[in-house]
Amino acid sequence: MLETKKRYERKVIFLSLLLLLQTWSIAVFAQNTVSIKMNVDATEASRSLxxxxxxxxxxxxxxxxxxPKWIPGEHSPxxxxNDMVGLRVSARGKQIPWRRDDIEMFAFHCDIPSGVNVIEVAFDDVSQPGTTSTAQLARIKWNRLLVYPRGISSDAVRVQASLKLPAGWKYGTALSAAREMKNDLEFKEVSLTELVDSPAVIGAHFRKVALTSGGTLHEMDIAADSPAALEIKPQTLVGFQNLVKEAPALFGARHYRSYRFLLTLSDYGGSEGLEHHESSEDGVGEKALSDPGQLLDLGDLLGHEYAHSWNGKYRRPADLTTPDFEQPMKGDLLWVYEGLTEYLGKVLPTRSGLWTPENFRQSIAAVAAEMDNQSGRKWRPLVDTATAVQITYSSPRAWMNYRRRVDYYFEGxxxxxxADVLIRSHSQGKLSLDDFLHKFHGGQDSPPIVRTYTFDDIVATLNEVMPYDWREFLNERVNMVAPRAPLxxxxxxxxxxxxNETSNEEIKFNEQQKKFRDFTYSVGFIVKDDGTLLDVSPEKPAGKAGLAxxxxVISINGRGWSSDALHDAIAATKTNAAPLEFLVENGSFQQTYKVDYRGGERYPHLERDPTKPDLLSEIIKPHAH
Ligand SMILES: [Zn+2]
Known part of the structure; x- marks a missing residue:
């Protein structure tokens, strides 16, 4: 098929620009380019429409x-x-029939009549209430709002987007506005890759907070369900300002032109955490900037998503780098993409002062205990939790301890x-994982580009930092079944x-947020506040006794269910030799189970070992402020 001259020229210019700037540099696989205009009307966003x-x-x-089916950062189709409704295809005012592909649910076939060189496609995006919008704010994810001709690389599709806001609402996005008139915004044309990587947040109560003065722009764009929720304490703001100093210092270079945290604060808008090159979608509770527990959680989220600009967006596993939104992604290196990011997501807020060293240790203790007590680790190697990301991410809650879910984050x-501690101790403190990050993720400052890597590249760069049998180190921990977590x-x-019996603060926060109690490390189950068992560890006393x-739970030792009664009964096992007696309901049947347990309440903590140097405290010291 011949291309028109105009299109050919545009492609040549586009390719030359790509080569010159190396911007959005996923290779252009397709032979065509196409320019799409997209008009999004968000005036009914508060109706999730x-x-x-x-x-x-x-x-x-x-x-x-x-x-778009395979969404970057979600690693899954x-x-x-299902939220795409009201699809209409037309040309010159006449409907063009469409037919969904029998196998590929995301593809729509139509026949374009002769003489037609442009079509209009219109549809509505109806999201589940409480996922992307509330009465006061919304997250605009462009991939939900478009179709494109199948088979063209997303780098070769150019999109000029416009957005109509509800009256009085404001917006934040990494996209540059070409025109702005009251509630009507028009953005500069970008590639489809860049568009999908540059969502917007919009809201009635909105605030932009600069995190740097001069130089590269770092900004927090906040939409909230109330004006009061937008308030930031001075000390918290200093922490955010430190974060955008600490991360670039950790990696040694930036690969964005500007960076925006697109923060939504709502108890109804759904939680969110999605990374992009030049922004992140960070959806948390309405009081996240004031409630101490939620603020700690936010520090983790911001550190994690921001680190992804380097680890995940700039350096990306080759298997996760695809030319469009149709090619499947392979998740086998997610223990790097997400695991390393999860680590940095706890190191960075601590270096920034958003977390105290004890917050860091409580969080590490919770992660280590969870991984070390997964019974599923006896059948499932870590890599399989990543390879199977398409199913592990939405894994059902029941028997999760036996399944193993997305452990590539936490065991990663x-x-x-x-690895960090190993490099530090072998080099007598001269080197650290920071040196690896500089080599692997640093280099020269650049606009957004993608550099892919493989397992071998990780091993080679680790060896450049410090010669060691890194291949075997990683192979043992990633590919082999291991009965204990890497501690x-x-x-x-x-x-x-x-x-010990003192509660772990991260576990306690999770209990409050998710309305359950976590007895994983004592009797071995997680129970909802209404007494329903969410998960049971098969190898712990409750699982061995037959609970599922x-x-x-109706009663414990003859007393009616309450989570406090359960706490008291478990605490008393230290001095009371009799087994715990649970009367439970299983559907419409009731049965009594005797759980043989003596250890009292147990929660994980880190305790200083004075015989060894304190390298963990070295890791979390501020480096850039
Ligand atoms: Zn992540």
Whole structure:
């Protein structure tokens, strides 16, 4: 098929620019380019209803339109195709029939009549209430609002987007505005890759907070359910300002032109954490800037998503780097993409002062204990939790301890911490994982580019930093079934993982947020506040006694269910030799189970080991302020 001269020239210019600037440098696989106009009407966002219309140049004959399926950062075919409704394809005011592909639910076939060179595609995006919008704010994810001609690389599709806001609402996005008139915004044309990587937040109560004065722009764009929620305490603001100093210092260079934290504060808008090159979507509770527990959680989220600008967006596993939103992604290196980021997501807020050293240790203790007590680790190697990301991410809650879920995050954290401690101790403190990050993620400052890597590249760069059998180190921890979690980062870092009756602050926060109680390290279950067992560890006393997820506790030792009664009964096992007696409901049947347990309440903590140097405290010291 011949291309028109105009399109050919545009492609040549576009390719030359790509080569010159190396911007958005995923290779251009397709032979075509296309320029799409997209008009998004968000005036009904508070009804969880967005309208979109697209103008797409076409040629007569068969055409397949594709709705983005594999969403970067989600590592899975999670494009919300069920939320696309009201699809209409037309040309010159006449409807063009469409037919969904029999196998590929995200593809729509139509026949373009002769003489037609442009079509209009319109549809609505209806999201589940409480996922992307509230009465006062919304997250605008462009991938939910478009289709494009199938088979064209997302770098070769150019999109000029416009956005109509509800009256009085404001917006934040990494996209540059070309025109702005009251509630109507028009953005400069960008590639489809860049567009999908540059979502917007919009809201009635909105605030922009500069995190740097002069130089590269770093900004927090906050939409909240109330004006009061936008308030930031001076000390918290200093922490955010430190964060945008600490991360660039950690990596040695930046790979963005500007960076925006797109923060949404709502108890109804759904939690969110999605990384982009030049922004991140950070969705948390309405009081996240004032409630101490939620603020700690926010520090973790911001540190994590920001670190992704380097680890995940700039350096990306080759298997996760795809030319469009149709090619499947492979998740086998997610223990780097997410695991290393999870580690940095705890180191960075501590270096920035958003977390105290004790917050860091409580969090590490909670992660280490959870991984070390996964019964699923006896059948499932870590890599399989990553390879199977398409199913592990949405893994059901029941028997989770036996399944193993997305452990590539948390066990990934432990193995990267162990690597950090190993480099520090072998080099007598002269080197650290920071040196690896400088080599792997640093280099020269640049606009957004993607540099892919493989397992071998990780091993080679680690060896450049410090010669060691890194291949075997990683192979053992990633690919092999291991009955114990990799705790070397803790034990060689000068600390011990211990259990005692004092609650762990991160576990306690999770209990409050998710309305359950976590007895994983004593009797071995997690129970909802209404007495329903969410998960049971098969190898712990409750599991051995026959309790199972879904059963509902009616009474403990003859006393009616309450979580306090359960706490008291478990605490009393230290002095009371009799087994715990649970009366539970299993559907419409009731049964009594005797749980043989003597250890009292148990929660994980890190305890200093004075026989070894305290490397963990070295890791979390401020470096850039
Ligand atoms: Zn992540």
């Amino acid at each position: 967005l309208h979109t219309s697209l103008t797409i140049p076409v040629k007569p004959g068969p055409l397949t339109l594709f709705y 999670t494009g919300p195709i 954290l432990l193995l990267w911490m162990e 070397g980062g803790i034990t060689n870092g000068g600390w011990k993982l211990v259990y 997820p879904g059963m509902k």
